[in-house]
Amino acid sequence: MSVESLLDTLTQRAPYRDFVTHVEERPARAARDGRLAEPLAPPLEDYLARRGVTLRVHQTEAITAIRAGHHVLLTTPPASGKTLAFNLPVWERLLADPAATALYLYPTKALAQDQWTTLADLARAVPAAVAPAVYDGDTPTGRRARIRAESRLVLTNFYMLHQTLAWAHQWERFWSHLAFVVIDEAHVYRGVFGSNVALVLRRLERLLDAVHASPQFVLASATLANADEFSHQLTGVHPVVIDEAADGSARGRQHFVFYNPEALGPGVTSPHQETARLLAAGVEHGVQTLAFAVSRQLAELVARQARDTAQAQRAPWAEAVAPYRAGYLPAERRALEGALRDGRIRGMVSTNALELGVDIGSLGAVILSGFPGTMVSARQQAGRAGRGVEASLVIWVPFADPLDQYLARRPALFFGRPHEHALIDRDNPYILSGHLLCAAAERPLDRESAARWFGPEADTALDQLQARGLLRETPRGLVYQARPAAHQVVALDATGLQPTVKVLRDDEFVLETMDWTRALSEAHPGAVLLHGAETYVVSSLDLTHYVAAVKKQRVDYWTDPMTKVDIHILDERAAREHEGVRLSWGDVEVTERVVGFKTRRGDEVVAQDALDLPPVTYRTRSLWFTLPEEFSRPRRLEHANLFGGLHGAEHALVGLMPLWVLCDRRDLGALSVGHHPDTGAATIFVHEHAEGGIGLTERGFERAAALAAATHELVRDCPCQVGCPSCVYSPTCSNDNVPMDKGVAIDVLALLTQLSAEEDPSAD
C-alpha cells in the first residue's frame, strides 16, 4: 500500500492504463547545506539546534542578502523552507535593534493566523520583546491599541492594511521604526487584486517616507517568468532574486502522470467521474490524496461522486472524503484542515483555497482535476504532494477544453515552458483614482509626490477628481473633501464595489455570501447551489435586500445560467490591418444580462426557463478582430456558417489566451457577431471582465501572432470531425455551441494568423 503501488495500478491495470498518456519522473535530490559567514544570533542558533534544523544553501543565501540590507525575493519551490529563510534574518534584526518593527502581509486571514503560530513559537525561544500579533478584522477592538503600542511584528492582510493607513498617526511608533515588509505568496497579487495591492504599498511607502522609514522588502513567491519586473511593479523596488537554481532542499522522487479522459475519444468518460475514481483509488491504496478542482461547484460534485461510489461499495472510508473551498465558515475550514493533517480525512477535494501555504501536512498524492488555468497554480498544487523526501504522485486530469488538450498533447511544453508573466496594471484608471482618493485622505497629496509614487497617469486622474470637487487644492497639497471616508468606498477587488448577497438557508442560517454578479448567475431563482456536497435550490433572490433564500433539497439535476452580452466600442486605441482583416484594441462598454437558465440532467437539457434580472454594465478593455466582407462573399457562406466559424474561432482563442497572459479564463469574456453595428462587419471580441481593464488584452494584442498561430494549429489538428470541447466547443457557451462550423473556424483562424505575421517576431 503505497505511492508506488498506486502508480503501478494506474499504469498497468484496466481501466486506468488506457487513460495514462504520459508519465514524467522527477528524481529525488539530496539536500545541499549552506554556510553563513557569521553565525546567527545565539538564541536563533539555539532555536535551530533544538529543532535539529540544518540550513540549506538557498536559505543561507537569503539570510546573507537580507543581512546585507538588500530587498529579497525568494521563489524556491513549495515546502523548501522559505519562511524560515526570511524569519531568521528579520528576527536577528529585531533582536539587535529593540525599536525595530516588521510587517508581515498575507493574502488571507487564515494564512496570517497559521503563520502567527510559528512566529509566536519563535518569540518564546528568543529573549526579546517582539510580541508578534495578528491585526485584522477579527482582532477585538479592546486589543488593538495595545498591539499598536507594543507589538514589533504585526501580521495582517492587505484589506486591513488599506483601512489602517487611514489611521497612520496611531501607528507612528510602528511605522517610523519599520525595518521589514514581508510579503508572502506574492504571486497571488496579480490582476485586479494585485494592481490594488501595488497601490496600497505605494500609499504605505509614501507615508513611511514622511516618517523617514525605508524598510527592506522581503517577498516569497511561486516561480514566475518575470520575477524581477513583477516585484518591481508590486513594490517599486528591485529585489535580489533567490530562485530554483539556488534551491538546496531535499526532495523525494515525484511521478507526474497525465491521465487524459479524452484518450479513448471524446465523450467516453468525464473528467469529474475520473477524478472521483482516482481519488477513490488513492484512498483505497492507503495514500492520502488531495484533488484540486477548478471551481467550487466541481469540488462539491467530485467529493459527492467519490462518496457515493464508496457508499455503493460499502467501503468504510466514505466518511473520510470531504470537500473544501472558500465560502465555508472559518471554523468549518479549520476543522477540515485539522482532520486532513491528522489523517482522519483520507481524501479531500478542494478549490485553489488550499493552494496557498495553509498547513495541511504532507500528502502522498495530488490530483489536478483540469488545468488550474496557470502553470503557477499547477506547480503550487503539485507541490502539495511529497513534502519531505518520500516519493509522491501527481495526477493531472485534463478537461476536454482547448487549453487542457493543447497542453496534454505537449508534455514537453508543459514541463519545459517558461512560467507565465504575472501582470499588474497600476494605471487602470478606476483602481488608480480610488487609491489617489485614499492617499489624499491619508496625507495631503502634492502633484510631484503623486507622480513619484503613483506614476505619470496620476496627474490626469487628479485633475478629474479635483474638477468633480472630491479633492481640493490647498497650500499643503490636494486634500480629500468628500464623504464618506475614501477608505470606506474604495475596495481592493473589483467585486468590492458590488453589494454582497447573503445566501440564507431556511430563512435563518447564512450558508455563504457571494458578490452581486456571481449571485445573478449562480443564485437566481431556480438555481441549484452546491454546498458541503449537498444540493440547495434557490427559491428567491431579493434584489433590494440582497438576500438569496435557499432550501436544502436532494436533486439529480443542475442549472446553467444563460447570459446575453452586448458590446459597444468606445474608442479604438491601437490597430493593425492586413488584407482587410483588422486587429484592434481599445475601450468598450459591456452589458451582461442573465436572461434565463437551463436545467440539465447528465448532459441533457431538460428544461429552459426565462429570468427577468437587471443587467450589469461596465467599461473595460477589449481586443477585436474584424473580418473583411470579402471573407464570406467568395465562399458564398450562409449566415449560419459564417457565424458558426466566428463562434468556434472565438471559443478557441479565449481558451488558449491564458497561455500567454497570467489570468483565469473567468477574467476574460468574448463575443462574436456576424455584423457588429460599430465595425459594420463580422467581429470577434475578447474583452476583460475587470472594469477599466488590467492589461490582459493589451498583452494579448501584443502576442496576437503567437495566439492566433497556436489556436489555428490546435483546431486544425484536433481529430474530431465537426468540433468538440477540446477545440471549438465551450462548456460555458450560452448558446450551447450553436451554430458551429469547425471548417470555417479553421479558415477564420488561418486568416488571423496571416494578419499577425507582420508582428515583431521577437515578441514571444
Add this chain to the structure above:
Amino acid sequence: MTAETGGDPASGGRIFGVGDYWAARLTEAAPLPAADVPSADAFPASPGGWDRRAADVLALVTARARGRRLDQLYPVTDTATPEGPCRTIRSSLADVPPATGDPHEARRELAGALELVWGVGPWHAAALRAAGTRTLADLTHHPRFGVEASRVWGAVAAGNPDAAFWVVRHRCGASHRLLWCTRALFDPSAFLFVDIETLGFSGVAAILIGVAEWRDHMLDVTQYVAESVADEPALLAALAQHAVGKQALVTFNGLAFDVPVLAARAAYYGMREAARSLGALPHFDLVHFARRAWRHRLGDCQAVTIERELLGIVRPDDLPGAYVPPFYEAYQQDGEVGPLTYIIDHNRWDLAGLARIFTHLTPGALGSCDVG
C-alpha cells in the same frame, strides 16, 4: 512593448471619467439622510414640518438666507494663526452661569475614598474604616498601603486639580462619581467646552470647531468656521491657541469622537504639536457620566434627549447632526450660506447644552459605585 495609444488626447489616455465614477459611488455610499426632522416645532414656517425630508429642509434654509453674506448674519472676525487667518464667530450666553460644585466638599469626599489606593477593594475599605482608618491621610501610615496612599493623598490634598484628576481617572475610569468630584477642584474659567462638526466619522474634514468657556458669569462661545476644507489647518491651529492656559476639556462623547478626530486631522496635516495637545488635558466626557446617571431614566442618553427631558429645553429650528455633512456640501457647491448658518447654530446649541448638562450633573446623580 506597449502598443501605440490613440484615442482622444483630451480624455488623457486611459482615464474614462473617473471623477464622475467616484462621485457617483461616494453619493451611493452617503445619501442625504432620509430621517425626518425630529421636532414638530422645528421649521414652523413650513407646513407639515414632520414630513419634510432632508432635501426640502435644505431648500428651505437656503432660501431663507439667499444672497446674504456670513458677516451680514453673524459678527465675524479673523483670528490670526500660524496657518493663516481663521474665520471666527463670537457670542455670549448669560443664562448658563458657572456651577462647578464646592471644592471643599469634593476634597472631603476624595480624602475619604480609601479605594483610590491600588489594592484597596470594597472589602479592605470596609475593614479599614471599621478599624478607624477614615481618610487617605490616615492610610498613609498603613504598613501595606502606606506608600501608595501617600502618593494618592499627595495628589488629592495638594490642591492641584490636574494631579487629582489623573489619580482618579487611572484608578476609576471615565464615568466614576469620584472623577466627577474632581471637577469642583478646577477654577470655572479653566474649563474648555469643545464640540466639533465634521463631514463624517473618520477620514474626513472638520469644518467647524466650537469652544465655550466661562468668563465673568457668562458663557463665551467662540466658533472657528472653515469656509472650505482648505481652512482646516487654521481651525486646528486656532483651537490649539485657544486651549493654551486651559486645564480641562469638557465634551459630549469627545473621548471617542472629537479628540481622536482632531488628533487625526492634525496628524494628517503634519501638525504634530496640535495633534498631541488636547489628548494630554484632563477630559470630562459627559456622555459617560450621563449614561451612568440617567441610562435607566432616559433610555437613550443623547445630549438632545437630556436637554429636553431633564432640562426642559427644546431647541427651535435645530437640525439633526446627520444633516451637517450634506448641508456643508451644499454650501460648498453654490456658496449660499443658509445651510452653513444652520450648522453654526446647531453647534452653538450643542455647546450651550454641554455647559447646561455640566452644571446640572451632581455627584449624587452618579450614585456610589465600586472602584475598578
